[in-house]
Amino acid sequence: MTAPEVAGEVLLRARRRLSRAISRASDSPQSTYVSDADLRRSLGEQSLAGVAFRICNSLEPHLTQGLADLETTVTTVKEFFPEAVAASRLEAEAILDHRITLFSHEYELGSRIDWHRDPQANLQWPLLHFTHVPLVMGRGADVRVVWELNRLHHFVTLGRAYSLTNDERYAEEFLLQLASWYEDNPPRFGVNWMIGMEVAIRAVNIIAALEMFRGSPNMTDEAIELILKMLISHGRFIRDNLEFSYRGASNHYLSDLIGLFVIGITMPELREASGWVSYSARRLLKEMDRQVLADGVDYEGSIGYHRFVVELFALFFSISQANGLEIPGRYWGRMEAMFDFVRYYLKPDGTAPIVGDSDDGRLLKFKARPADDHSYLMSVAAVLIEKETFKQSSRIDEEALWWFGLRGREAFESLAISEQPPSSRAFRESQIFIQRSANPEVPLYAIIDCGDHGLRGHGSHAHSDALSIEVFALNRTFLRDPGTCVYTASERKRNLFRSTGYHNTVRIDSEEISQTREGELFAFIQNVRPQVNLWESTAERDVLDAEHQAYERLAQPVTHRRVITLDKREGHWTIQDFFTGEGRHRFEFFFNFDVGLEVTLDPANHATARDASAALIIIPASDHKLDAKIEARWVSPAYGLRLNSSAIIYSLTAKVPLAVSFQLLASKGE
Template sequence: MARLGDRAGARPRRPSGATSGADLRHRCGCGRPVDDGVVPAPPRPQVAVCEHPVRRACESAGASRCTDPTHHRSRRTRSASRIRSAWKWTLRAARSRSLGTSGLHAHRLVSGSRATAPVSARSSVSGVDHADIKYPWELARCQHWATLGQAYRLTGDERFAIEISRQADDFVEANPVGMGINWTCTMDVALRAVSWAIGLELVRTSPALDDAFWTRAYAALFDHGVFIRANLENTYEVTSNHFLSNLAGLLFLGGVFADLPQGSGWNTFARAALEHEMTVQVLPDGADYESSIPYHRLVTELFLGSSRLAEHQGEPMSNAYRSHLHGMVAFLAAVTRPDGLMPQVGDADDGRLHQFNADGTTSPQDARHLFGPAAVMFHEPPWMALAGPAGPWEAAWWGLDFNGTWLPTQAREEAGRLFPHAGIAVMRSGDHCLLVTNGVVGTNGFGNHKHNDQLSFEYHHAGTPLIVDPGSYVYTSDAAARNLFRSTAFHNTLSVDGVEQNEMRPDWLFRLFESSNAQHLSFEDRADASEYVGRHHGYERLPEPVTHERTFRFLKPSGTLVIVDRLVGHGRHELRWHFHLAPGLSAERTGETTLLLAAAAGRWQLTVPPGLDISIRPAAYSPSYGVKAPCSAIDISSQVGLRGEGAFEFAFEFVFTS
């Protein structure tokens, strides 16, 4: 029987003259680099492969339970035909490209080039200022392996198992441990480990894969665990989703290698650290503390997947952990748009723990996949209704039983709610929805994923998105675009004298410096209306300070929105209001104080104060990382002289047309 200890496991030394870890972290946007110096890996254990099958970790992800999910037979038949396309996959946020079986090298996908030989993870990354390092990082997470594994389980086609084996061997050959960009960021190493654990279990029964392959695969997977444990992303100023990903990876690997001392140690460490991070990274109202709804989805998935794994292993996480986790899912349900997508508050890079519904038909903004497993784990029927048709399917691949007998017809409560710690207010009436943002700089003031979106909003009427957050677009590949998409002018709020609400420094792509000190003045949810009043102090840095206060009045049942801006200050100032329209929505001026917004679903009138300059301009909306779509924006401006307090009122009204 082949053994895991067939080859040496020491990490290579950093070459002399290599770029420092701090510089590489700054240029790549990674939370923490590989440690300086050498962290030798312990020798691989001399244990037969068959004694620690990967099944232990991945049955909790539904691998064994879904070999033949008979209660989803029709879905299985449809998915089997769609999922065969896993021979070629689309790298999200990039144009489609067929990568074949050598797709996991250190590609620079923007230019299409590839390194001809491995380089140290600590050395200079050539072209990092011109290409987007996230593309090879994302691809090397191997999250398409779950799709390949599902295709194998649903069809029995050996090509899918062989493809996983080819990619595994290709990765190991092209990416020696600790060498190259695919070992630069521990988060990506950990998410790759989860993907390998799941993918390998899904093809475990394949007769096409011999013992030699399993020896190589288990050895590589063990290397991942050693590397993660030695390079945790918890020594920076704050912890974030990066460290949580490290812990999730160790928890999965602790299950794979549970019969080994290292695996047991990884499991013990990860469980304790996850319990602690739940108290650090989750706010009292259930939101992730990084000031981003898309990152809240990722963090919820990391905590939820870890909880499911611990539950399957017979050692559930604590009641306190589960209580916080319940609050996280409840927050995500509360902010979900009428069309089922997430509002793009804060940064968004489409990050996931794993994907079991990646058939190319689901938007990266769609977080409803989590409501299926969460509904079963917490017995919350409304969450399953919110999940839609994908809910039971996703729950099954998590190894959860659901027979549909308690599926409700009503997916959400209609009550409005203020999440004071997150800085989010939600108001609803039927398919009308308003979401307001006014929060502090998150991650304990670090601001890595916070945008300048104080008193900004998203507005949906009759299920149609009208005013939307433009998203994030990219990170390090285009610093100017990165800063533009997180700027005040790229949000649906008021800017004064062109000053940012919170201080931004152009070369600090993952920092915002608290200047606005947001306040919630009042929130009321009544049968006839909901109202939120907020204030921020970001413009008090001006030579002649200005305080911005905004009232959102959401009328029921019409869904009419009235916005009142109040400014307190002195001196002459340039005021500029920004309203970013959803793609597909047009705008035209119909009078001195009115504009008509039109879409296939209807028409809406925007009424503005008299005496203001109004312009309609082309703009951009980013539905996922690296992708831009054209849209329109309304800019309204005025030069005003303040002598104390001034007020401006805007109203959105629905115009019924035949």
């Protein structure tokens, strides 16, 4: 940080402490609701009836173009996805019964939903002023689960079902749950007002649901009044509690800004609306310069959070486009680069790899998808950027219809299907490298993480995974990153899943590549940024040569250099690990496998991981004898979910310099 930034951060924190102290002293659960008089002042010369008429009669402005002409969008969705009607009804019926899916698990929440309770740990957060609410409650309780419920994504699920079926029970349930939430969550009190990000995402989902239910006879002036009061309190809270930092703003601050922007754009009658729009629009572009690297990758060092940030900026760009707000061309270029990173990192089966944390965070969920399915972003990109590069199939994804409506369908159909599949690619600023073979008969894919801890070294969502590789071959993932599992529910699990041993790299002397400090769940002690020596990609092979100096801190320092070569002609990888420095050390080479694989070792210490259709064989080579063992592992394909898997660990104790290599061969099953 520069001297002015340090001074600015000190002043910012002092002002924040003062503001929160004043809020604590003056707030009470009864006094923080938006009153009738306050609503009238906010509306000014506009009447509540007039605002309700605009909303219910589908007059501009709207959250998305697909929601603007809802009737045409619904017709198109039914035409392209006739199965969506029955699927949406099943989801909505579960919500009527208060069976709500959070991440990968369906919870029965009882006759009256407790909006402050973690349903998995059965532990309730206290209704305290937001400045006093604890983040960690213990007993395995996870605030992220509570927040996921209170982002109210299931309101959009109900709205989709209502739009496709016109079943008034869904509109009634939406309003009943909305009133329940309003009553149980006085502004600035409780776990659901702890941070602006959660407030902002909730506001966007309330507005999306309102758009989908606006034609219901249940959407009375009284219902609109309740929603307006909620949105005013949400907007004011966000504006007063922006999660900006000179040290390193993140997706939290971006969420704050998109929340303000969406409330301001869609509710222009509010007194604060124009100020919220102008404030947030300028800063969203400024943060795009800061948080999105030149190669299009979000600077937090996480593919899961890259997807989330893509959704934030895509909504900002699409709303701006629909409302005539000009965005300079260079930002459109950065938006295209963000989508292009998605296009390259998607595996041949359309799923996303995991690099760094992933809490499955989304802005809008118009359709339920597995956590690793980012493929819908290609349809969104094709329409928003209007480029055939992103058109991966002849059928538009359902999400793009809710985003863009008939115009989106027409734009998508006017594009030719891309005949240029993604190739190997170096994302040099983020230092993420993707290797691919062009042979459709033997699709090979690897992604290698040579990035630092994110936030330009300050860290937040990175793992202890320098030079780690994820491998996909013959239509399935073999070597993989373990995922996240949990954040605050368990420090032990949190650190286990981001540990070196859970990634496909090398550990020396049982020391983590990136050291943790007790109680710090989103940072490491010191940044690690590998040095890339060579990236070469030809028709015959891809070669990545990189090294890191994290183990220079040892009493007898060591540098780890790794060369990963994909031989595209022969269809195999070679991983060469070189160690230089001083002394004698213990080296452990980790190969962590996906779920559903049978992992074996033969007498020659050749490892095989196989399912019914394919296998990956790992053949070690060294001048020294390598020990090998199979060890139990966990994989977390979705937040909060753990599945059994296995790892092969090769190890030896030797002096440096040392060279060890492995050949990875993919073969079809018998």
